[in-house]
Amino acid sequence: MTETKQDHWNRIYSRKSETELSWHQDDPAHSLDLAAQAGLTPGQSVIDIGGGTSRFTDDLLAQGLRDITVLDLSQAALDTLRLRLGPRGQDVTWIAADITTWAPGRVYDLWHDRAVFHFLVTPADRAAYLDRLSQALGTGGHAIIATFAPDGPETCSGLPVVRYAPEALAQTLGPDYQLRAHRLERHKTPAGAEQSFQFSLFRKIG
Numbered sequence: 022m023t024e025t026k027q028d029h030w031n032r033i034y035s036r037k038s039e040t041e042l043s044w045h046q047d048d049p050a051h052s053l054d055l056a057a058q059a060g061l062t063p064g065q066s067v068i069d070i071g072g073g074t075s076r077f078t079d080d081l082l083a084q085g086l087r088d089i090t091v092l093d094l095s096q097a098a099l100d101t102l103r104l105r106l107g108p109r110g111q112d113v114t115w116i117a118a119d120i121t122t123w124a125p126g127r128v129y130d131l132w133h134d135r136a137v138f139h140f141l142v143t144p145a146d147r148a149a150y151l152d153r154l155s156q157a158l159g160t161g162g163h164a165i166i167a168t169f170a171p172d173g174p175e176t177c178s179g180l181p182v183v184r185y186a187p188e189a190l191a192q193t194l195g196p197d198y199q200l201r202a203h204r205l206e207r208h209k210t211p212a213g214a215e216q217s218f219q220f221s222l223f224r225k226i227g
């Protein structure tokens with residue numbers, strides 16, 4: 022039987038501890054830095070797309086944010102993160118969904134995605150993602166999108182990816198989004214390999 026995308030991610034999160042995952046970071050420094058550059062304040066709202074077991078949510082909670090949503094295809098990932106946060110995460114909204122079919126019911130001040138958009142290798146999936154992004158962000162809202170950079174790996178977790186330079190990502194997002202800042206990172210995986218990422222901060226202007 023063919024494994025679905027959901028099965029794929031649930032299998033990975035069920036078999037590996039969070040610190041064994043190649044994308045694990047102790048400190049999501051670039052995400053936090055760009056969120057600060059976007060002017061994120063404790064009264065604002067954030068959605069972490071494909072948040073997995075990332076520590077971004079822990080750090081946002083520590084900064085006093087209370088309107089945080091974590092969306093992921095993998096229920097196993099959401100369960101691990103919810104367990105780790107314990108009572109700290111009682112106000113977090115959890116959404117188990119595929120970003121390409123999810124229906125946003127509201128708008129957020131900040132959209133954060135580290136290493137999800139790059140898995141969308143067909144024009145139809147990218148268009149579906151951009152449609153959700155457009156619905157979930159009001160004019161003036163911000164998006165941080167991190168992907169493998171042009172010299173990064175061609176696959177992640179056995180799946181093909183599309184690699185982007187910040188300018189190419191800006192072109193893919195289109196004229197409604199202004200590239201405000203970007204960062205390059207040589208991410209050290211727990212196994213000791215290096216992977217090039219780019220982090221871009223966009224402001225929705227259209």
Ligand SMILES: C[S@@+](CC[C@H](N)C(=O)[O-])C[C@H]1O[C@@H](n2cnc3c(N)ncnc32)[C@H](O)[C@@H]1O
Nearest residue numbers: 030044071072073075093094095119120135136
């Ligand atoms: C490489 S991991 C990154 C996790 C997290 N953002 C981080 O930085 O630690 C990719 C994540 O995206 C989720 N994912 C993959 N495809 C997805 C999709 N179509 N919709 C929602 N989540 C997806 C996976 O379950 C996984 O948690």
